Structure formats: structure tokens, C-alpha cells
Amino acid sequence: MTTDPTPGTTPPAEPAPTSATPQTTTGPAGEAPPTEAGPASTTPQARAVHVNAAPRVEAGRASGARQAVAGRAGGGSVAVAHVRARSGGPLRLGAGAPAPVGMMRLTHHDSTGLAVPVWPDGATPSLLEEQQVAPMPVERAGEARRVLAACLKCCWTDLAADPWPGVAAPAEQVLDTYRALIGRSDDLMRNWAVGALRRLHDSSWIVLSDGVVRLGPRCALWPVESFAQLKELVRRLPEPERDELTVVADEDLVAGTTAEPGGLVEGGEAGFDDLLSSYDERRRAELVGAYMVLEHAAEPVQEARFAALRDPAMRHTLGEMLGRRGRTLIQQHERWTSGYDDATAAEAARAEGGLGESERAVLTLVLVHSVAIPRAEGALPEDTWLSPFPTPVDELRRHTQLPIGELESALRALRHAGLLGQVKAGEEAGGYVPGPQFHRLTPAARRRLQEELILAAGPHTPLAGAVRARRSAS
DSSP: OOOBBSSSOOOOOOOOOOSSTTTTOOOOOOOOOOOOOOBBOOOOOOSSOOOOHHHHHHHTOOHHHHHHHHTTTTBBOOHHHHHHHHHHHHHEEOTOOOOTTTEEEEEEETTTTEEEEOGGOOOTTTTHHHOOOOOOTTTTHHHHHHHHHHHHHHHHOOTTTTTTSSSOHHHHHHHHHHHHHOOOOOOHHHHHHHHHHHHHHHHSEEEETEEEEEOOGGGGGOOOGGGHHHHHHHHOOOOOEEEOOSOOOHHHHHHOOOOOOOEEEOOOOOSSHHHHHHHHHHHHHHHHHHHHHHBBBSSEEEGGGOOOHHHHHHHHHHHHHOOOOOOOEEEEEEEEEEEEEHHHHHHHHEEEEOHHHHHHHHHHHIIIIIIHHHHTSSOHHHTTTOSSBBOOOHHHHHHHHHOHHHHHHHHHHHHHSSSSEEEEETTTEEEEEOOGGGGGGHHHHHHHHHHHHHHHHHHTTHHHHHHHHHHHEE
């Protein structure tokens, strides 16, 4: 039995695009992200089918059109809602407000709730392992698995009920359970566990507030079929050893927090059926598999490996499925991935804003030092935004003018979103390079990013003047 209750290697959410950094609105999915922390061998999956009404639905598809109308929440389209959920995590819903199509509603006691996207046909990112495709990397994935297992042990006390929402547990009790699990109690292990708690909170696997831990909305995606494995996992985890003297009793600490969030799970009905019903079981599975790989793989995948990418008709259907999520197919020679649809992403960015000022400053510096300068020296091709040339941390400290704490926070957020990757260089400090999300730029997003980099690196150059003139004219 493994101590891994999380679904596929899913980073937090993937950031949505903005003008300065196309593909980046706000963290965390991400994972991921799901987006989006943590891999899994117990493969908890989506409880219902992930569907979306399509903003580009064909006129003849009445059922899809009804979904588009029903899926509008808070004045935005379903595709925009899915972009917001992918880039920023579960959506908050007002009292009685329905979840957008393709999401399940997690209802609180006061009738407010959260909307969480679900995957098609019960598939999960764990499917990538079957396809031998590398998922998005998760920082210290092993620690995240073990800490989430400890959270599950402490928060799922009634094994006759569903895991979510469970009960609140003091963070110290979770850390004690983690120490009992790994058999170590040194400060380094504690620091890693605290970091894992923070990343799990950012990824919505848990909710960490005022020293109290609850299971997060992503845990509601675990299907009933996985409960037997999860129960066996919880039973096999060791009980923590607690000190006899406690300054504040656990029950008093939990009682001092907010009321239990409630636990009614609603929605998650199928909505890709109008696209998939004309295919037989094998081809439908190929389409769903290709969809999951495109959305969660770390790099573009070879067209030859997937029938849904080789066949033009199936690839068209795959594009429609992605379109209902505010996504689009992106081709790179004979490889494919998915990214945000430019128009939908722009609408989501206007509503949600983008990365914070410190994150933008740090990301711009990394792009200048790792991409723009090597490209100008002829060491990097024109058509790539990935780079083997890391930007040293000392360079970031020298040029950002950010306090050390704010710089580290920005770097953590950018790593978590897949916008930056950390490179170790033996005993050297290494540095940071653009992350795997830069595979997902559309041609228009690449062009915008190139222009923004020109304006950032050389605002007074003739080329920057030409960019400003062209933008003014258009």
C-alpha cells in the first residue's frame, strides 16, 4: 500500500495569459495541478464527467447551445470560467448560484460554495503514466504525498462517510502524524513538511488557516471506487505520539476556528456527449486519453503516438473539446500540446487581472537573461522560449530591488505555476530558467511576448519604437 492519496501528478493551476506574459494571469493549476500538487498510485479520480458548454458551438447543436446558456455564471462564459478555475483554483459561488457546466458544486452550510472542474469520462492525469508521458513536475512530490496522507489520516475520522469535507485538525497533529510516518523528527523534515502543507494549500488539496487543516475541494474529486484504497491507507498510517503537556488542547484550537464548511457535492453531469456520442468505445477512449495528455503533459507529445491527433476528424473533435474549456490545440512541427485560446484568455485576464508586480518583475528578468541575451548572441534559436541558460539568483537580487522575502515569494509562486524552473549546478547556486508553461504559447501569444520583451529589454531602441508605433496604429 502506498501513502499516496492524490490524483496523478498534477501541478497547481496553469496561469492564464496577460499582455506582458501571455499564458500567465494568476496562480496557483497549478496542477497543478491538479495543475493542480501531487502524484498518486491510488488514483483518486473525478467523480463525474467533465464537460463544458462551448463558446464556439455549432448552430446545429442544440444541446451544446443549451449548455452554453446554462453554464454562464457571474456574467462570464463557461470557457472563461474554466480558464479562471485553471489559473486561479476553485471558483467561489454565491448562495444558490449554480456551478458552470463541467464543474461540480461543493456547497457550504450557508448555501455558498465552490465550483471545481472535473475530467471527462472519469479519466484522471494518472492516465499519463499508462501512456508513458511525463506529467508536469511537482516540487518535492514525495513530501506532498506523505503530508497529504497525514492530512487524510487526521481529517477523515469517519470512514463510513466520504472523505470530503471531513473534520478540521490542528496542523501540529498533522505534523506529528507525518513524523510518525517517516520515523524522523529533525527540524529539516519539519521544514519540508511545512512547505508541503503550504503547496497543498495553494493547490486546493487542503485548506490551511489559523493553524488548522481541512481537506480541500480537490479531495471531493476522489471517486467512490477509490475509497476502499484510501480507507486501507488511513488504517495503515501510524498514530502520532503526542506530548502529555499541551498548551492549548486540540479540541479547543479547532473550536476556535470557523464553522465546518459543509459537504454537499452537486453537479458534474456529462456534457461532451454531443461531441463523443458518434464514436465507438475505443475511439472515445482515444479522444479522452489524448485530451488528458494534451492538458497535463509537461511537454508537447508526438502526433504519431495518438490516433486522436493523427486522424483529422478526431483532431477536430479534440479541438472542440478543448474549446469548451477556453483552450486550443497548438502544433509545434509534428508535436502537439494545448494552450489558452487567445480571445478567451484576454477576456479572463480583463476580469481577473494578472500576475502581481513582483512576479512580473522577476519573470521579466529571467526572460531577459535566459532568453533575450542568449538569443541576441546567437546561442538560442528564435522560435523557442525555453533556455538552458539559467539566471543566477544573485542576478535577480541585484536587479529586482525587491526585499529578499518578496523575491523568494515571487520565485515560489512562479515555480508553482510552471512559469519558472529551478536549475541546480552541482555545488554552485544554479539559477532559474523559463518553465514548461512556455510550451503552451499560441503564435499570437509568442508574438506579444516577443514584443513585450523588446519593450522591457530596450525601451529606447528603434525596434521598441516600431512596436509602439504599430500598436498605436492598430
